[in-house]
Amino acid sequence: VFFVILCGTIALGSWSWITMWNTNVHQGYQPVQPIKYSHKLHAGVMKMECQYCHTGAFKSKNASIPSLNVCMNCHKSVKTESPEIHKIYDALGYDPNTAKYDSTKAKPMQWVRVHNLPDLAYFNHSQHVKVGNVKCQTCHGPVETMQEVYQYSPLTMKWCIQCHKRTEVNYKGNAYYDNMIQVHERLKKGEKVTAALLGGIECAKCHY
Template sequence: MRRISNLSFSLIFLLSITLTASGADGTEEEHDSHSSVEGLMRGERLFYGLIDGKFESKACADCHNTVEIDTFNWNPNAWEIAHQYKERSLQEFTKSVLNPSSKTMSTMHQTFNLDVGDVELIKLFLDDFEEHGLSKRKPVINKIFLFILLGVVLTWVILDIFFLKRVKRRYILGIIFLVALAWQVKLLYDAGTSLGRQENYEPDQPIKFSHVVHAKDMQIDCQYCHTTVAHSKHAGIPDVNICWNCLSIVREGSHSGKHQINKVVDAWESGIPIQWIKVYNLQDHVFFSHAQHVTVGKVECLTCHGNIEEMDRVRQLGDLSMGWCINCHRDTEIQFFDNEFYTQYKELHKLMESGEIDRVTAELTGGTECSKCHY
């Protein structure tokens, strides 16, 4: 009997120790989880500059956006930083924040009053942010919603005319019906005519390349980078080798610091091409030759592309519609004389010499013929 009692006591004692240990582990795990959440929240508040005394002027989020934006920002966004340092050590990240090698970053970061613990919490927030990415901009009321709303109005008008008959003054319904229908037709027309067109298209490029810096400030000729524009259909996107001609020496930008140039360095060292996003896109059935316009027609780049020297981020100006091209061909006088290409137009030369015409446009040389631009 005493043996059974001792055995029972031993089992109860061991069970209590096990439960106590597991309870302690659970409490510790819960405490760690709670601490992690608190650290993540504090790191987020630090990044947005919501904790007093840590930033004298701008906080991290003032330069590194966490939401998709339309405006041009020289600085890398928060996701780019998070992705860059995701697999790198805390020491490297701390050094880049508290002791940056870039002059641009040093000027701004010297106003930070952060310690190593603060930087660790910011990295904790960025590691979490890297998984979610930039927040999407809030959607605005678009034309589809407006089209549906007009459809609802038209439906209500028709129901009231034939069934409900609540509006006594029937002409009011007629006016509403005509206005709503006309508006819907206009929306359909605009949508149809804009298919395949992307006027004002301004994509964010993988590297923040500025034509203001290169074409205006540095006075680099367009054809230095776009090497095939004079003898090919395409202007050509510069290879990283062309970038490297300068960036093998220049390693820090006056606006962007080292971050953007380091992307070019990575592309050069890895041999992986930079995935530039094409801005001007024509339909597949349209033929266009840069050589014909630049070499033969002596057309300046800004004629079609606008004042590119004033663009940090390239934006498509024209809609590239058929009317846009034809109007130019009808109105623009070409350099007809002292141009070997146009010696074949003997009839036009005779008309010019006789005074029957005083100028030659692209239209007179066949610039508005269907087969000239369409296969």
């Protein structure tokens, strides 16, 4: 009886631990989007750069969801007969026959968010993409092969820490680290180093 109770306790404890550990971990999450946009076609076959659409990844905290007007750069004349492209036209109030927009018919596209970090976690795309030279695929997986995007990585604290531990910092020719080196040199000389010198008056430090 003791052995059965012991085994049951271990099994129940293990199950509870795994369940709690994976709470709110949405790896593999793949929601249905209002438009069947193929990353495999655009990023894979056509080799479009990620930042052509996600312009914010290089210069801001958020990668940003592209405006439908970015789609229109091509789709005013490409695949105009496609029902999926006509969803873009409808959302923008665009008439392909007259090539004119009617703002009274425009309505926002209800994209479904795939990657969602908790509010307590601060993540800045530009720090990773521009300063760290991290490839999009490092976190988002082989997007160029995905017909529909899904959450490739677990995005857990453990996963981020492991990446930070194994990623070597390449500071050569990097203006961000040049500034940090200058700060360290000033510290060695006993000079005053203020929070402002470390970026403490940048807007995003508080207003993110």
